[in-house]
Amino acid sequence: MSDAATIKVTPAKKERPGPLDYMRRWPIQAWLVAVTIFLYAPLISLMVFSFNDSKRNVVWQGFTLKYYEKALTNASLIEAFSNSLVIALCSTILSVIVGAMAAIALWRFRFPGRTAFDAGMAIPIVVPEICMGVGMLVFFAKIFPWPQGLPWPLNLGAIIIAHVSFSFPFVAVVVRARLASFNRELEEAAKDLGASEWRTLMDVLVPHIQPSLIAGALLAFTLSLDDFVITFFTSGPDTVTFPVKIYSMVRFSVTPEVNAASTILIVVTVLLTFLALKFQGTSALTAGHGPEKK
Amino acid sequence: MTSSRTHASRRSLLQGLGAAAVGISFGGLSACSQGASSSGGEGNKLNFYNWDTYIGTNTLADFKKAAGIDVNMSIFATNDELFAKMKTGNSGFDVIVPSNDFVERLSQADLLLPLDHAKLPNLKNIDPAFLDVAYDQGRKWSAPYTWLVLGIGYRKSKMPAGFKPDSWKYLFDSDQFKGKIAVLSEAGDMIRLGAKYLGHSVNGLDQATIDKVTEMLIRQKPNIKAFHEDDGQDMLLAKDVDLVLEYNGDIAQAKAEDDDIDFIIPKEGSQLNSDNWCIPKDSARPENAHRFINYMMDAQASKHIFETILYPTTNAAAKALMPDSYKNNPIIFPSAEELARCEYAAFDAAKAQVYEDAMTKIKAA
Amino acid sequence: MEQSWRQAKGLFAALMSAPLVWLVFFFFVPLGIVWLYSFGENRGLIDIAFTGTWSNYAKALEPLYLGIFAKSLWVAALTTFLCVVIGFPVALAITFAPDKWKPWLLLLVMLPFWTNLLIRTYALIAVLRSEGYVNQTYRFLWEHASGLMTLIGLQPLGTFQPLELLYNNFAVVLGLVYVHLPFMILPLYSTLDRLDRSLLEASLDLGAGHIRTMFSIVIPLAGAGIASGVLITFIPALGAYLTPDLLGGTDSQMIANVIESQFKRANNWPFGAALCFILVYLTFIGIAIQGLLDSSAKKRGMA
Numbered sequence: 025m026s027d028a029a030t031i032k033v034t035p036a037k038k039e040r041p042g043p044l045d046y047m048r049r050w051p052i053q054a055w056l057v058a059v060t061i062f063l064y065a066p067l068i069s070l071m072v073f074s075f076n077d078s079k080r081n082v083v084w085q086g087f088t089l090k091y092y093e094k095a096l097t098n099a100s101l102i103e104a105f106s107n108s109l110v111i112a113l114c115s116t117i118l119s120v121i122v123g124a125m126a127a128i129a130l131w132r133f134r135f136p137g138r139t140a141f142d143a144g145m146a147i148p149i150v151v152p153e154i155c156m157g158v159g160m161l162v163f164f165a166k167i168f169p170w171p172q173g174l175p176w177p178l179n180l181g182a183i184i185i186a187h188v189s190f191s192f193p194f195v196a197v198v199v200r201a202r203l204a205s206f207n208r209e210l211e212e213a214a215k216d217l218g219a220s221e222w223r224t225l226m227d228v229l230v231p232h233i234q235p236s237l238i239a240g241a242l243l244a245f246t247l248s249l250d251d252f253v254i255t256f257f258t259s260g261p262d263t264v265t266f267p268v269k270i271y272s273m274v275r276f277s278v279t280p281e282v283n284a285a286s287t288i289l290i291v292v293t294v295l296l297t298f299l300a301l302k303f304q305g306t307s308a309l310t311a312g313h314g315p316e317k318k
Numbered sequence: 319m320t321s322s323r324t325h326a327s328r329r330s331l332l333q334g335l336g337a338a339a340v341g342i343s344f345g346g347l348s349a350c351s352q353g354a355s356s357s358g359g360e361g362n363k364l365n366f367y368n369w370d371t372y373i374g375t376n377t378l379a380d381f382k383k384a385a386g387i388d389v390n391m392s393i394f395a396t397n398d399e400l401f402a403k404m405k406t407g408n409s410g411f412d413v414i415v416p417s418n419d420f421v422e423r424l425s426q427a428d429l430l431l432p433l434d435h436a437k438l439p440n441l442k443n444i445d446p447a448f449l450d451v452a453y454d455q456g457r458k459w460s461a462p463y464t465w466l467v468l469g470i471g472y473r474k475s476k477m478p479a480g481f482k483p484d485s486w487k488y489l490f491d492s493d494q495f496k497g498k499i500a501v502l503s504e505a506g507d508m509i510r511l512g513a514k515y516l517g518h519s520v521n522g523l524d525q526a527t528i529d530k531v532t533e534m535l536i537r538q539k540p541n542i543k544a545f546h547e548d549d550g551q552d553m554l555l556a557k558d559v560d561l562v563l564e565y566n567g568d569i570a571q572a573k574a575e576d577d578d579i580d581f582i583i584p585k586e587g588s589q590l591n592s593d594n595w596c597i598p599k600d601s602a603r604p605e606n607a608h609r610f611i612n613y614m615m616d617a618q619a620s621k622h623i624f625e626t627i628l629y630p631t632t633n634a635a636a637k638a639l640m641p642d643s644y645k646n647n648p649i650i651f652p653s654a655e656e657l658a659r660c661e662y663a664a665f666d667a668a669k670a671q672v673y674e675d676a677m678t679k680i681k682a683a
Numbered sequence: 684m685e686q687s688w689r690q691a692k693g694l695f696a697a698l699m700s701a702p703l704v705w706l707v708f709f710f711f712v713p714l715g716i717v718w719l720y721s722f723g724e725n726r727g728l729i730d731i732a733f734t735g736t737w738s739n740y741a742k743a744l745e746p747l748y749l750g751i752f753a754k755s756l757w758v759a760a761l762t763t764f765l766c767v768v769i770g771f772p773v774a775l776a777i778t779f780a781p782d783k784w785k786p787w788l789l790l791l792v793m794l795p796f797w798t799n800l801l802i803r804t805y806a807l808i809a810v811l812r813s814e815g816y817v818n819q820t821y822r823f824l825w826e827h828a829s830g831l832m833t834l835i836g837l838q839p840l841g842t843f844q845p846l847e848l849l850y851n852n853f854a855v856v857l858g859l860v861y862v863h864l865p866f867m868i869l870p871l872y873s874t875l876d877r878l879d880r881s882l883l884e885a886s887l888d889l890g891a892g893h894i895r896t897m898f899s900i901v902i903p904l905a906g907a908g909i910a911s912g913v914l915i916t917f918i919p920a921l922g923a924y925l926t927p928d929l930l931g932g933t934d935s936q937m938i939a940n941v942i943e944s945q946f947k948r949a950n951n952w953p954f955g956a957a958l959c960f961i962l963v964y965l966t967f968i969g970i971a972i973q974g975l976l977d978s979s980a981k982k983r984g985m986a
Contacts, residue, residue, distance in 0.1 A: 066806035126702035159713030165406035261365035325847030427728035
């Protein structure tokens with residue numbers, strides 16, 4: 025990464041090695057290496073200890089793969105993880121749809137109560153989790169009881185609803201940032217050419233915001249997959265999720281099995297992301313944040 | 319309340335659930351249960367809310383074979399979380415495993431179903447000492463499962479020669495082990511044990527005593543390394559500290575890995591703790607729940623559980639079947655005279671807030 | 684430029700219906716219950732009566748709790764400051780990296796974020812504890828007394844003593860920085876990436892050094908991005924409870940720990956709700972201040 029030689033060899037498209045090429049300066053390189061060590065040392069220690077032939081995270085006792093075997097054959101862990109994945113997928117899809125709708129409505133229209141709606145969308149981002157967790161607990165117990173004993177995955181409905189509630193505002197924020205760079209004249213042109221409002225939206229606007237939809241989806245997926253507090257309060261008898269399972273496993277003692285499960289997850293995540301980047305082209309991840317290509 | 323469970327039990331869990339778990343995750347699509355007939359009208363299902371790795375390797379599968387009931391186990395990490403979920407009702411659980419003070423809290427809040435002893439013949443297997451307890455007289459609401467006692471876990475090689483930390487003083491009121499002490503972060507336990515050190519009972523504390531304990535703990539704070547979240551045995555094993563306030567079951571597991579560790583119940587006495595089987599009032603399957611609890615108290619089934627979880631059992635019949643390494647382990651089963659100095663903490667609705675405020679004050683000081 | 688909703692009622696209704704219903708029914712209703720609790724009193728063990736009392740807020744404003752609020756604000760502020768200091772050069776490096784590296788560098792920053800928070804925190808404990816990696820490395824370096832530059836930049840202290848890296852406020856701040864760094868780097872990067880590079884080049888051409896260019900051109904121009912990074916780092920740091928619980932020492936309690944114990948062990952939902960909403964009100968004040976900063980930045984034509 026900090027191999028300066030590569031840059032010279034790489035045929036630079038826009039970046040010429042110049043005064044602003046901070047990546048080539050050693051203080052910045054050293055800084056990046058230090059931050060990388062800081063971010064990754066714990067993860068590497070976790071991975072190393074997943075091969076440790078001891079029950080604790082404390083002293084190295086020898087190499088073993090038995091905890092991988094355990095993690096991979098731990099039916100309740102796998103069940104929890106598949107629950108988490110389904111919840112994250114469903115809530116991501118819903119959050120992206122609802123969040124994009126909100127962002128487009130806020131960007132496109134003047135309407136009474138717009139400021140209030142805008143402020144309201146910020147609240148889920150700022151409310152402490154436990155507060156929302158308790159709110160959801162009471163809500164699903166007293167006001168909107170989610171039927172019990174539904175077949176999987178319908179029994180996950182309450183959790184999915186709660187996850188969408190705290191993720192879609194994040195999606196809306198990301199999508200709005202992208203919409204700010206949209207040239208409204210394109211939309212006008214499409215309409216002049218006889219496209220309906222709906223067609224204009226789907227054929228002109230949505231393709232433009234696609235990168236932010238991907239970024240928003242990544243964010244929503246991450247939030248959903250890692251949530252413990254709110255999930256705990258909305259989960260019922262059949263709905264243990266991965267964080268809830270990990271939480272009760274780890275709270276009293278961290279075992280190599282937890283480390284092994286996490287290592288598998290990290291490796292799977294990395295592989296999936298690499299694949300996604302290869303498929304999408306590398307612009308997908310940066311475009312949500314980056315500037316308009318000129 | 320408690321504690322680390324061995325990974326052995328974790329493996330067991332998955333083996334125990336085995337094939338059944340696959341069915342569970344698909345919401346009973348595997349309706350092809352091979353067991354005997356189930357109770358009338360309740361179906362062949364049971365929702366069980368348990369601590370993680372707190373059940374025997376094959377217990378749930380064995381129960382399914384014996385009773386034809388599919389047990390769907392969910393897990394909680396603290397009594398508070400359990401209570402919060404019970405509080406709003408409609409939790410969907412049929413059997414829960416609260417600790418003694420929460421049996422009182424839940425029963426006072428009218429959230430439990432009274433147990434029908436006629437359906438629990440295996441209560442005969444329980445050590446009579448655990449049937450007649452202050453927190454549930456006549457065992458109206460709960461059936462005993464495990465019990466624990468708080469004490470001091472310590473690293474022998476770090477003590478002066480021939481020395482045993484046989485008093486709460488070394489944790490609460492002395493700088494002899496400055497920076498090498500970890501105590502519980504649990505407010506009620508800390509204040510009550512502080513009072514015990516000062517010669518009071520753990521129950522019926524007046525405000526003056528609570529204030530005195532608070533002051534003592536504020537004075538002691540510079541000598542304490544951390545208020546741990548019941549992972550004190552890990553801190554002891556990792557040599558982060560030399561003395562921890564912990565449960566005997568946790569220290570027994572730590573000692574199995576590191577023989578330099580030992581456990582002592584201080585001479586002032588200590589606090590007992592017990593986990594119990596209960597049925598929530600709004601359970602939809604009380605019949606199945608009774609059958610399940612009764613099965614859990616069966617001598618053989620119980621022996622199997624305690625072989626896995628290695629906690630002190632309340633089941634005398636099961637204990638008799640256990641190997642010597644378990645039943646004669648002085649950490650798991652302290653002597654009768656040591657236990658005579660210990661008491662259960664009664665639940666006191668008004669005090670919960672007072673203890674919490676005191677602890678907030680101690681941590682903020 | 685914006686359309687009035689009257690001009691396309693059908694589309695407007697279609698776009699607004701789902702977000703509005705979702706926000707109101709699945710968010711404001713649950714949150715409203717908790718907000719009402721903050722004006723309620725416990726009746727017995729499970730019932731809460733809405734009495735319209737202010738006593739929960741009065742208690743929340745007692746010096747004990749105000750002190751904890753102040754301490755939490757201070758810890759969150761310090762965390763945020765460190766995140767800016769550590770994250771800014773990283774964001775800068777990513778911004779000016781070749782295009783094809785950017786996604787991978789961003790991924791490098793995001794990846795730890797995709798591991799469960801609790802697992803990451805325990806992994807950090809394993810690194811920091813008295814016989815953890817940092818201390819083992821330190822000991823190795825110390826005992827071999829080699830001329831190697833210490834990777835972690837620590838000075839020898841005489842006879843070997845393990846560093847006390849856990850169970851104190853240092854550990855809490857370190858843990859919070861560890862957890863929240865990506866929150867800071869992403870918005871910083873997203874702002875820096877839009878900067879007009881010709882301004883920087885002009886500054887350098889005119890003879891200003893890199894440091895001077897940073898402070899007088901880049902940082903003022905990136906003001907809004909820094910502000911939004913500050914906000915989305917500061918808010919979660921203020922609400923952190925796991926990190927102080929697991930890494931903290933005897934005096935590391937933060938307000939979220941108190942809130943948690945009120946909701947759980949003390950079974951005092953009304954008081955817990957009041958503490959929560961004080962945090963929410965504080966956040967609103969923070970957002971309002973950021974809004975003011977933003978608009979003043981816009982006035983100067985910089986955003």
